[in-house]
Amino acid sequence: MKEMLTQAMALARSLGADFADVRLKDIRIEGLRMEAGVLVAATTTRSCGYGVRVYAGGAMGFAAGSELDKLEDTVRAAFDIARASLSLMNAPAVLDEKTAAQAEYQTPVQVDPFAVPFTEKLALLELCHHCMHGVWEGHAFAAPVRFKTMGNLEARSDEVFFADTDGSYIVQKFVQNTGNIAATCISDADAQTRKYINVVRGGWEAITAMDLPQIAHKLAQEAAVIIEAEDCPSGEFDVILTPRQMFLQIHESVGHPTELDRVLGSEAAFAGRSFISTDDYPGGFKYGSELVNIVADAHCPGGLGTFAYDDEGVPAQNVPLITKGQFVGFQTSRAFSRPVGINSGGAGLSDGWRNLPIVRMTNINMLPGDQTMDELIAGIEYGFIFDENKSWSIDDLRINFQFACEIAHEIKDGKRTGRVFKNPIYSGKTTEFWASCDGVGNADTWELVGVPNCGKGQPMQMMRVSHGSSPSRFRNVKVGVQDVR
Amino acid sequence: MLDKKSAAALIEKVTAMTKNYAQARVISTQAGSTRFAKSEISQNVSVTDTTLTLTVYNGKKEATASTNVLTDAGLAQLAADADALLAHVPEGEYEAFPYPQACGNAPTGEDSQSVATCDQLKNSQPPNDLRQKFSTAERAALLKAGVAQAESGYSASGALVLNEQAVALGDNRGAFNYAAYNDVAFNTVVTSDCGADGAAEACSYTAAPDIVALFARAQQTAKAARNPVEAELGAHTVVLSPVAFGDLMYFLSMTLNAKAIDDGYSFAAGKLGQRVFGANLTVHDDATHPDLRPLPFDFEGNPRRPLTLIENGVIRNVLYDNRRAQKHGVTPTGHAAPGFGGMMGAFAANLIVDAGSQSLAEIIASTPRGIYINEFHYTNFVNPRKLQITGLTRNGAFRIQDGKLGAPISTVRFTESLLDAFNNITAISSDHEKVSGMGVTLMPGVRIEGFHFTSKA
Numbered sequence: 058m059k060e061m062l063t064q065a066m067a068l069a070r071s072l073g074a075d076f077a078d079v080r081l082k083d084i085r086i087e088g089l090r091m092e093a094g095v096l097v098a099a100t101t102t103r104s105c106g107y108g109v110r111v112y113a114g115g116a117m118g119f120a121a122g123s124e125l126d127k128l129e130d131t132v133r134a135a136f137d138i139a140r141a142s143l144s145l146m147n148a149p150a151v152l153d154e155k156t157a158a159q160a161e162y163q164t165p166v167q168v169d170p171f172a173v174p175f176t177e178k179l180a181l182l183e184l185c186h187h188c189m190h191g192v193w194e195g196h197a198f199a200a201p202v203r204f205k206t207m208g209n210l211e212a213r214s215d216e217v218f219f220a221d222t223d224g225s226y227i228v229q230k231f232v233q234n235t236g237n238i239a240a241t242c243i244s245d246a247d248a249q250t251r252k253y254i255n256v257v258r259g260g261w262e263a264i265t266a267m268d269l270p271q272i273a274h275k276l277a278q279e280a281a282v283i284i285e286a287e288d289c290p291s292g293e294f295d296v297i298l299t300p301r302q303m304f305l306q307i308h309e310s311v312g313h314p315t316e317l318d319r320v321l322g323s324e325a326a327f328a329g330r331s332f333i334s335t336d337d338y339p340g341g342f343k344y345g346s347e348l349v350n351i352v353a354d355a356h357c358p359g360g361l362g363t364f365a366y367d368d369e370g371v372p373a374q375n376v377p378l379i380t381k382g383q384f385v386g387f388q389t390s391r392a393f394s395r396p397v398g399i400n401s402g403g404a405g406l407s408d409g410w411r412n413l414p415i416v417r418m419t420n421i422n423m424l425p426g427d428q429t430m431d432e433l434i435a436g437i438e439y440g441f442i443f444d445e446n447k448s449w450s451i452d453d454l455r456i457n458f459q460f461a462c463e464i465a466h467e468i469k470d471g472k473r474t475g476r477v478f479k480n481p482i483y484s485g486k487t488t489e490f491w492a493s494c495d496g497v498g499n500a501d502t503w504e505l506v507g508v509p510n511c512g513k514g515q516p517m518q519m520m521r522v523s524h525g526s527s528p529s530r531f532r533n534v535k536v537g538v539q540d541v542r
Numbered sequence: 543m544l545d546k547k548s549a550a551a552l553i554e555k556v557t558a559m560t561k562n563y564a565q566a567r568v569i570s571t572q573a574g575s576t577r578f579a580k581s582e583i584s585q586n587v588s589v590t591d592t593t594l595t596l597t598v599y600n601g602k603k604e605a606t607a608s609t610n611v612l613t614d615a616g617l618a619q620l621a622a623d624a625d626a627l628l629a630h631v632p633e634g635e636y637e638a639f640p641y642p643q644a645c646g647n648a649p650t651g652e653d654s655q656s657v658a659t660c661d662q663l664k665n666s667q668p669p670n671d672l673r674q675k676f677s678t679a680e681r682a683a684l685l686k687a688g689v690a691q692a693e694s695g696y697s698a699s700g701a702l703v704l705n706e707q708a709v710a711l712g713d714n715r716g717a718f719n720y721a722a723y724n725d726v727a728f729n730t731v732v733t734s735d736c737g738a739d740g741a742a743e744a745c746s747y748t749a750a751p752d753i754v755a756l757f758a759r760a761q762q763t764a765k766a767a768r769n770p771v772e773a774e775l776g777a778h779t780v781v782l783s784p785v786a787f788g789d790l791m792y793f794l795s796m797t798l799n800a801k802a803i804d805d806g807y808s809f810a811a812g813k814l815g816q817r818v819f820g821a822n823l824t825v826h827d828d829a830t831h832p833d834l835r836p837l838p839f840d841f842e843g844n845p846r847r848p849l850t851l852i853e854n855g856v857i858r859n860v861l862y863d864n865r866r867a868q869k870h871g872v873t874p875t876g877h878a879a880p881g882f883g884g885m886m887g888a889f890a891a892n893l894i895v896d897a898g899s900q901s902l903a904e905i906i907a908s909t910p911r912g913i914y915i916n917e918f919h920y921t922n923f924v925n926p927r928k929l930q931i932t933g934l935t936r937n938g939a940f941r942i943q944d945g946k947l948g949a950p951i952s953t954v955r956f957t958e959s960l961l962d963a964f965n966n967i968t969a970i971s972s973d974h975e976k977v978s979g980m981g982v983t984l985m986p987g988v989r990i991e992g993f994h995f996t997s998k999a
Contacts, residue, residue: 098885099627101623102609105611121587121588121591122591123592134588135588137678141682146583147581147582175627203806205805241806245812248805322697322699324579326731449922452934452999457934459932459955480925484997515703
């Protein structure tokens, strides 16, 4: 492999490339999906191919293919595309410099998920299904309700071979697991789901650690309650977001707006831009309260954005984005770092061999605070705990967001009342919202949530990223959408 | 890209490698995409790939393997993986419908009058010159001419894409279907230094879009969008462009399928035959329309039947893939999605909303007071059971005062139930535009009363 990729890079040089790199990725996925206790899909997929990026005369071309014996043709195609790009170039592209690397890395794995017997995986999904139905059979529903369960397990490995004209050769293997279950209660007038999905880098031990049967029990209980619950009241309330909602709050209102390619307008026509400008760096501005500390940490154990080198051969880093509420840094790649006078933060990633690296989130984590969950709750006179994302939307500049969650737990006089509501919706503006954060859970409450479907780029790339956070308290949050039925 | 003969040979070879009943699907793609930002090419890419998916069946057991490693060894591994999985899976509920032998063959018991004929459904995309007109060099030249439309203080971003695709389905009982087509997709946003935006887009399976004219349109909108004022929150009369209306229609179409109903997430549950929208709304799905994607069969090999989904506000039909059709004892409608195990159900890739009598310009001229919306951004379900959607305006929204477009408005969020909005359509334009959605759709512009803006950006 090394010889083949090295020769391809030599060919790029001989054609006249200023710089070139190649990523060969061999991706294998095994999945099971069960619906209503019936296995509906048992699948195995393999996608293997390479993408070649060539810079020539300051312009870039990229070509990708899946036939190994056509790699040289693909290098030539990338070079020709780069030359064609010269006709509409305002200024030569400048890549951040890096050191050539020879390295190998592998996700730490205790139990190979591909070696776990099919029957064991099937039995786990069946157990979750029976756990849910066990709850529902013992529940007294006020009106007829039918049920739907879903379970999905997926193991994925990405073998990545990287070479460039600087002399780098890096081999990495990533292994990840998905655990995904959902409990749905359906009445004549409504359907309510409680779900759990997490995607974690590691071996089968990551699935075992999730304890899906126990989660299935809880989800079924809560689905049974919210199908008959009232809609969450509207108004301004103090709210605690659990890590299973915080992950999306961080993703949409911190992760995307701090991507430097968005800030510079590269995504203007599709994913959108950012309210942050390059003028905000390095001076910074008040993004949130002093309790808000957020980093892009490519070293985080279990994270989908954890690696040794990104897809441009840049070493993994831990980049502060917000420190004590102050904006302090962007997420950057080799192509998007020089405009603000910094080096790549190691966030140049592609979702597979077909696509070129663009600025992507690694693990965008909010650091834990010092409060227990009980202490967070004790600080609320009347409000809610919002759990598990259900709907999301945010504007082009990442200012105005509106999210819906699956369940709201009522808090009164500093304690949970035990009452729950369905369909909680909240909205706000990014910096005002983060400024209202006055409580962050401690390290014991911190949880990492994997997001397997972050869409960005044209052609669309579906990236896998993670977000760690603790339950966090926000004051005077706008809850509900009045006047709309 | 795989030609018909090669696709047939590939499917014959791989399905012969298993003793089980086997269905194979080949999707072969050659795509060239030139992306631009700040009026220069920013990403210029080409991708070639062919993926083969093999599903093997034994009664009500099924297993699927997929690969793009199409060497003899890769194919042998694929068949072995599928057979090995099949040996372990328990019996499910679905017993495979064999692939139809050729396009247009009605499944058993089907009323042949309601099935499109082979002539209608054959892969009849007329020869076009899209490949020549949108080669890598031509794309760069067109974009250079286009961004020149941007005036001083404005810059253009977007993408121009030539996509060539072949889809082949076959089994080890001799069935084989093949279709190949190409298309061009373009979108641009022209942005001013002061933050005003305008956008335009086009997609075509036939004639080449006028890229330079589209740039000029986006520039014109951006220029008009300078110095926006805030819109008041609450209920408004809105006039939606075909692109904006198509965005909403996409969410309606996602709920009009049997899987969504079975899973409890469709508003349409129990409402077949009932009037749920205004009498002026009629929605079809029609793959035979010459302007839409010329893929004559769905991803389960069934002919794509023209189907009326909403007729004068009444739900007439919902979409069925094989799995849901077998469960409910009906005929699949020819809208199966490409996912495994029927996970995605069926989807309408060729939506057409019946046109009205006024042009979009006449609708605006007959609106005393309202808001014109060029595009929405980040639309999403809030509650699919209520067809409640949220999203924001983007790339050009303007007040309408006494029938004329006036001051631009800044970004504003809407939250609305389409059950209300599509009962409050008071005008539908006579002019359609091709709009990208799950596939390509034909959408008019509309006027809707009482549309709720719920927060400001």
